[in-house]
Amino acid sequence: MEIVAINQISPDQVILFQWGWIVINATLVYTWAVMGLLVAGSILITRGLTQDRTLSRWQNLLEVILSNVRSEIREIAKDGGDSYFPFIGTLFLFILFSNLLTFIPGYVAPTSALSTTSALAVTVFFAVPLFGITKLGIIEYLKEYFRPNVIFFPFHVMGEFSRTLALAVRLFGNLMSHEKVIAILLAVTPLFFPIVMQALGLLIGLIQAYIFAILAMVYIASASQAHEEKEHKEKKHEPDRA
């Protein structure tokens, strides 16, 4: 049942298939499985969309998820939240599904591998300047790095890198630690207690997906809205808030 042995700290080390230099490990397989599930599910559900009063229950489910994600994004990014919606929504759904499917025996969350989470964090790392430059223009965006004064430039740059590292390690550490805790509990108290921890794992997976998406949104919003906030402040003479 347990594919990842207790002394392997990531599913990258579980090699399912090897042919020459092509190595297929468990992370790859399950990442593609989650991606396939998401794409196939969305295609199947969106094939018969209706605007009537009667909707299919799958369309209802999808609308509930998407409208909640959208309203969360709009609360953080006060204006034009819809331009961030595809990126943040995709991140959230992918992490959510790869975390929640862990109740299937034999499945290993691809997010419990450091390679997957670093890839996700790197997309956020590149999305921040991308969204910032399209919203503010390149000059205004680069000015943000020198915002209080020039001394703060290295700290801004360090902050960019350290928060990317933190995003990756946070998701990986939570999922991996949970997997290890369950594996240890299976050895100690095999029958009942691991199930309770597994149920707790669903909550942890949901919260981590939420946090990853929210933090990505906060980073992007802080890069692309700093100037507007300043104008707002000058207009209203509000006290400075960090």
Next chain:
Amino acid sequence: MDSLSMVAMASIITAGLCMAIGSIGPALGQGRAVHSALSSIAQQPDERNSLTRTLFVGLAMIESIAIYCFVISMILVFANPFWTYIVKKAGG
């Protein structure tokens, strides 16, 4: 004592110490955060949604410090680079 058992002993003791000391700070921080969030919710129940969201994000930020310690101790116990280096050197 040869270098092999030296490395093993150092990594295991360090892993335990890393977890033990590293979880003190985040535990205190999370306690403070939950305490103030609960008293704010008790004062203003209408703001519960935004308070809860901020609380969860903040808790995740605090918790990540403990998670770093956990990752470090996991690496020390299960995927120790010095251990594999010493074993390879002793074997070959």
